[in-house]
Amino acid sequence: MPTPTDKTPRPLGRVLLTGATGMVGSSVLAALLNAESASEVVALGRRPSGRDHEKLTEVSFTDFGDTQAIEPYLIGTDTVFHCLATYSARVSRAEYEEITVDWLRALLTACETAAPKAAFCLFSAQGARAEGGGMSFALKVKGEAENALFASTLKRKLIFRPGYIAPSGPRSSWKPADYVFKPLQRLVPTIGVTSDELARAMLETAMRDPRDTVVLENSDMRALLE
Template structure:
């Protein structure tokens, strides 16, 4: 399976990239980045691209792919709705429309958020915009579209958020995650589980297009050990 990854340097994207590179069923990961990450791997093809609203210059590199894991996102804090829509809806659809034309047999996985408003009519601005984005993605002619709505995510394997105040929260919560996982086993997932869930739905499908935290935890469970002969 050949995978396209957006957001490979963010917290979620780092976790997804790790799982993709570790999965023997993934032959190549194409990571579209604004700046070189410095990471190298035999399966990793990194493409530096400056304009995430226009993909004409890199279209040849975006064809022949089986799945797209879209992990880009910005915080709505302090942003007016028009700007948040540009950086969420417009940016995502610019990529998705291009990919649907080049790879109609692709599975497109979008990291949305818990509490997203599918009606597009609620009072919470970010939830309306995310809902508008989800709805637009579902209308595109992909083989499948999966909308991930994780809640709290525990970063593993030294992964850190690039957003300072997010990382401060994760640093404070770090010692509490084992207890929180026991108290809320269907609400908190790890970057490892999220990456495995993406690979699983891209490869095998899922029972629903919209997948909440509990669904993602189940889909991201480690494979059962092989039975002894």
């Protein structure tokens, strides 16, 4: 179903971005640096992105579970893009829950205090369900993360559930599965989006969708990109 659009786009303003060195986060960062609507981008991360831009401030940061440590970086923030994520196969279940849910809750609590009017954009996954459903442990945890956002007092809550995400970057960043799914995604676009397309959908929705609560499935994003 096509998403409604606002004829008067909302400025992204001062943006806080997490996960800027990941596949999705790096595409979101590139889109933000090219977006006139974003006046400043503060990227919290364990390592620098390697980008040099006049409106980018990179902060070496590891205390993602510490609400008070996050708060100073949120003051004056208009839009948050939370792209910090990990693959469930790379960490233990406890670590996956900590990164996906606990760190998100800390960020949300900090945002409620320091930037309560900010729009919050959450990178989730196809198959996640806020009611606790999902076909795998990872999707159930993603559903818990969505619940945390829905339970927050923030006014604008935007969730994105892409299917397969094809890397838009160089081949050095590819994983074995990408060599199968990326060509398939070209033949059957509906199975997913590229990381650059996902970034574009996230920015466009934050700027133009008039709703305060938005959950975009992969098909919604594909329709938005047409």
